Amino acid sequence: MGALTAVAPAAYADARSSAKSQVEFGIKVAQNGLWKEAAYRWEKAVQIDPTYSAAWNNLAIAYEHEGKFEEARKAYEKALELDPKSLLIRQNYDLFKEINDRTKRRNDR
């Protein structure tokens, strides 16, 4: 039993560390304008560690940049679900919602 509890946090730490390297690489390429590659890295990161809120946030931004609004909304909501207190994720989501709502209103007219 003791061995099991010791293994679980170690596996979690491994997953987070591996996901983190994907997230960091994604940030680097996004800063160079390579958004498709960045999205691929962040998708990988959330597969490796689905509890990593920063990866979901970044993935939402990449989707937004590609005009995939439904995917972006889901990713932002996942990020906020995992880290509801993050002001930065909330701010990104609010900015996204403003554009998305405006577009919807115009299309509904």
Added chain:
Amino acid sequence: MTARSVATIGSLVLLCGSVACTNFYEIPIETPIQPKMDVSAFSRVLVAGFIGGGTDDVDANLETVRLLRSQLRTKSTLRVIDAEVLPLAEMARDQAKNGVESPSVSPAGDDQAPASPDQSVQIKNEKDLEKYQGIFADAAFWKKIGEEYQNPLIVTGTVLFTPIQTSGFVPRQVEAYDAMGRRSVTQVRVFMERKGFNLQPQFIFIDGRTGSQLYAEKLQEQRLYPAQQNTPALSSYFELMDQLIPSFLNALSTQKIRGTRVLLK
């Protein structure tokens, strides 16, 4: 430790907590907004003319055609057709007079020059406009124009540019200095006479091959200025159109909204 330093440390702790002491990077993004219409079937666009009204200070038909053509030239992939501007209000009036019969349309440049002032149509408000709306549903009329210009996408509609005047209380910031020379700003409500303009265009997109309407969009924007400020009608028209042009362009081409987001590690 003073109260101020406690507050500073507190806010630092809060800030650190809110970003979880991780690195974050502000990054510019461009959000693409998909066009509302599929215009892939067209390679050319004809901004034919508008039924304009409201004020005589601005020729709403001519100015709108010029502005939309120049915007489409630089911000869309469609080739813009240079043609005489249709005196659409006069044509619509003739059509209304003649009942269902379509007004005659002759090849570009013939009798398409704006009508002389004594023949011009006076449109002051939405009610006046309503009388002439029938022309937009006249598929035969638009098909004929389409054939003339080898079946382009046709842009037309109505533009109502009306002067407005209003008075009432508006919020205003007032500066004040106390005996010690300290400056403070307070918000007060002051009574003001204001005048300005209301711009209400309706953009209608017509398939030049069939004469049928593809899409229509009604927009509205207004500006008010202090009564003593003399703002020329034409400059106010452009100021208002500036606000509405992105929405017009977004009907037929992808528009990008620039912004910034924060990437997290």
